Amino acid sequence: MASRRVPLVLLACGSFNPITNQHMRLFELARDHMQSTGQYKVVGGIVSPVSDGYGKQGLVSAKHRISMAKLALQSSNWVTVDEWESQQPDWMETVVTMRYHYGQILEEYKQSTGKHNDSSSPAPQLKLLCGADFLHTFKIPGLWLEDHLEELVKHFGLVCVSRGSLQPERAVHESDTLFRHRQNIFLVREWVRNETSATEVRRALRRGLSVKYLIPDPVIEYIHQNNLYTEDSEKRNEGTALRPLIKQAHRPIKSLDD
Amino acid sequence: MEDPSPSKVVLLACGSFNPITNMHLRMFELARDHLEDTGQYRVIKGIISPVGDAYKKKGLIESCHRVEMVRLATESSGWITVDSWESQQSEWLETVKVVRHHYEEIIAAEHNKDDVDTVKHAKKRRIEEKRFESSDQNKKRDVPHLMLLCGADVLESFETPNLWKKEDIAEIVGRYGLVCITRSGGDPHKFINQLDELWKYRTNIHVVHEWVTNDISATHVRRALRRGRSVRYLLPDSVISYIQEHGLYSAESEQKNADVILAPFQRYSEASTS
Numbered sequence: 001m002a003s004r005r006v007p008l009v010l011l012a013c014g015s016f017n018p019i020t021n022q023h024m025r026l027f028e029l030a031r032d033h034m035q036s037t038g039q040y041k042v043v044g045g046i047v048s049p050v051s052d053g054y055g056k057q058g059l060v061s062a063k064h065r066i067s068m069a070k071l072a073l074q075s076s077n078w079v080t081v082d083e084w085e086s087q088q089p090d091w092m093e094t095v096v097t098m099r100y101h102y103g104q105i106l107e108e109y110k111q112s113t114g115k116h117n118d119s120s121s122p123a124p125q126l127k128l129l130c131g132a133d134f135l136h137t138f139k140i141p142g143l144w145l146e147d148h149l150e151e152l153v154k155h156f157g158l159v160c161v162s163r164g165s166l167q168p169e170r171a172v173h174e175s176d177t178l179f180r181h182r183q184n185i186f187l188v189r190e191w192v193r194n195e196t197s198a199t200e201v202r203r204a205l206r207r208g209l210s211v212k213y214l215i216p217d218p219v220i221e222y223i224h225q226n227n228l229y230t231e232d233s234e235k236r237n238e239g240t241a242l243r244p245l246i247k248q249a250h251r252p253i254k255s256l257d258d
Numbered sequence: 259m260e261d262p263s264p265s266k267v268v269l270l271a272c273g274s275f276n277p278i279t280n281m282h283l284r285m286f287e288l289a290r291d292h293l294e295d296t297g298q299y300r301v302i303k304g305i306i307s308p309v310g311d312a313y314k315k316k317g318l319i320e321s322c323h324r325v326e327m328v329r330l331a332t333e334s335s336g337w338i339t340v341d342s343w344e345s346q347q348s349e350w351l352e353t354v355k356v357v358r359h360h361y362e363e364i365i366a367a368e369h370n371k372d373d374v375d376t377v378k379h380a381k382k383r384r385i386e387e388k389r390f391e392s393s394d395q396n397k398k399r400d401v402p403h404l405m406l407l408c409g410a411d412v413l414e415s416f417e418t419p420n421l422w423k424k425e426d427i428a429e430i431v432g433r434y435g436l437v438c439i440t441r442s443g444g445d446p447h448k449f450i451n452q453l454d455e456l457w458k459y460r461t462n463i464h465v466v467h468e469w470v471t472n473d474i475s476a477t478h479v480r481r482a483l484r485r486g487r488s489v490r491y492l493l494p495d496s497v498i499s500y501i502q503e504h505g506l507y508s509a510e511s512e513q514k515n516a517d518v519i520l521a522p523f524q525r526y527s528e529a530s531t532s
Contacts, residue, residue: 021280021491028488075495192492193473200470210287213280214470217334 005041007124008034009105010159013085013094014130015198016049017059018223019069020215022196023047027079030129030159033188043124045079046101053091055243058202058234062086064226071218091243094128095148098156102126127157127186132166138175142245146177153181161188163195205229264300266402267293269437270360272344272353273412274315274476275308275324277501278331279493281474282306286338289407289437292466302402304338305360312350313521317480317512321345323504330496350521353406354426357434361404368401405435405464410444416453420526424455431459441468483507 010030016023031042049065050056059065062083069081085097109124135158138144152158160168168187172178178185196214204211206229211220223229269289275282286304293299308324309315318324321342328340344356413436416422430436432455440446446465450456456463474492482489484507489498501507519527 025491028490032487192475192478193471195471197470209291212287212335213283214472 004120004122006039006122007043007109008040009044009046009101009124009126010034010042010129011046011048011098011101011126012129013048013097014050014134015054015056015059016047016065016069017056017198018065018201018215018219018229019047019072020196020198020201021213022194023198024072024076024079025190025194026129026131026161027076029161029188029190030186031078033186034159037186040125042078045076045129047073047079047081048085048097048101049081049083051086051088051091053089053243055091055237055240057237057240059237060228060233064222064228068219068222071222072216074218091247093145093148093244095151095156098126098128098152102156125157127159128152129159129161131161132163132168132171135160135168135171135178136166138171138178142248143242144244145248149177150181153178153184157181157184157186159186159188162190202229202234206231206234264294264298266400267299267301268303268305268360268364268402268404269301269407270305270307270357270404271407272307272356273309273408274313274318275306275328276315276318276476277324277479277493277497277507278306278328279474279476279479280491281472283331283335283338283494284468284472285407285409285439286335288439288466288468289464290337293437293464299403302337304335304407305341306332306338307341307344307356307360310345310347310350312348314350314515314518314524315520316515316518318515319506319511323500323506327497327500330500331494333496334494350525352423352426352522354423354429357404357406357430361434364402364404403435405437406430407437408439410438410440410446410449413438413440413446413456414449416456417449420523422522423526427453427455428459431456431462435462435464437464437466439466439468441471441473480507480512484509484512 010027012023012026014023027045031045034040034042047069049062049069050059052059052062066081066083066086073079073081082101084100085092105124105126113121138149162168168185172182172185172187201211201214204214205223269286271282271285273282290301290304293301306328308321308328309318311318311321325340325342325345332338332340341360343359344351416427438446450460450463450465479489479492482492483501
């Protein structure tokens, strides 16, 4: 009997400041990879821009970041933008965002299987999609809670796309938590070295240089119309600590020696 | 004393464009920014000239498709266009000939703007006399310069035996100019130093540093397509649709010209044995 593929949704959390072609590539690469394992059927992708409360330097308002992501994904038939995380009053831990989205996905699944009396279709899964740089942030003291990391890799899972010379395999190797759940961490090799980053895009924009073909045309137009990404906007939150570091200061943090 | 107004520049890129990718398009943007940043130039046009089928490169699909894909890719650009002249020639043409052709077109366009007829011939004579003097293509400031735009890989291919003629390199760099996009890890200056033809006209070579590596090679794109993988966001959507509609780039198309010698090698080895 043929095994049924697990319906899979990929969730990407981040600043998307601004969204770039490289962000959208992540989804394409991840979908190809997960479907080629034969075990999954990728049914959706979600871009969830972080809220302004994150406090990262140079972060422009969520309203703009959401608009830009929507413009960029207009032409996509499977990836959408979600505003829930950005609308929360305070910065939201990634795992909390994942729980929320998983709840939504499960709700939909229950409703659709209820209708069709199809109890044999496997339950959907939600995995976090990220670049290799993201995996390396797990080491930063105070940024991630130990139990959150555990929940992230154990209950959800990660799809991590390699980036430049960053080796996600090393990050997995160096962390006992990640290593323990390595079967739930999917490493996708991106052979095309594409180091386009939102940071570089913002730098180019500040200097009046072209970013065409790095980010979609409608996003470029939006940026110019709203005069985003100037030297001033880059100074926003300068000197402020990232919200996670403050919020999680009193809780047991991931220790340096794993 | 007033600064002279910037010289007009037209950028020409030759290549297989098999298929065109966002990286090719980025090269133009980077080159324009770089040249205009010097304050000496104003880039008025970009031309993409796909090579003819007679080049016989392995995996090269029909030029009609390659030209159309470039046309689709440049639709949204206000200054970059496709040119099919080279691809329509029945034999493979050396790059220098393509450069000369486009330069003649530029001159002709300028002449059409001239009111006085008698000036034309005098100008033409002056241009021929002044062959190979550095950055001295035209006495008249407002006739655009034509520069060949390329990646560091093309620059380095100047050394490959039988691929380029030394006098062609000298003419391209000496009479026209080169804009070379390079990425970290490469060292074009070292290369320029090593090749006399380049060193002599080094003031005509503009090295543009690409700080953000963007390695989207057409080879990689073709490989991904053969394997049914997504190439979305590596090339314009309109080009992807075209590829899908016409079923381009398969294992079969990649085998085209597999046993054939590349045209330049064919021509130069014939020349050396005759």
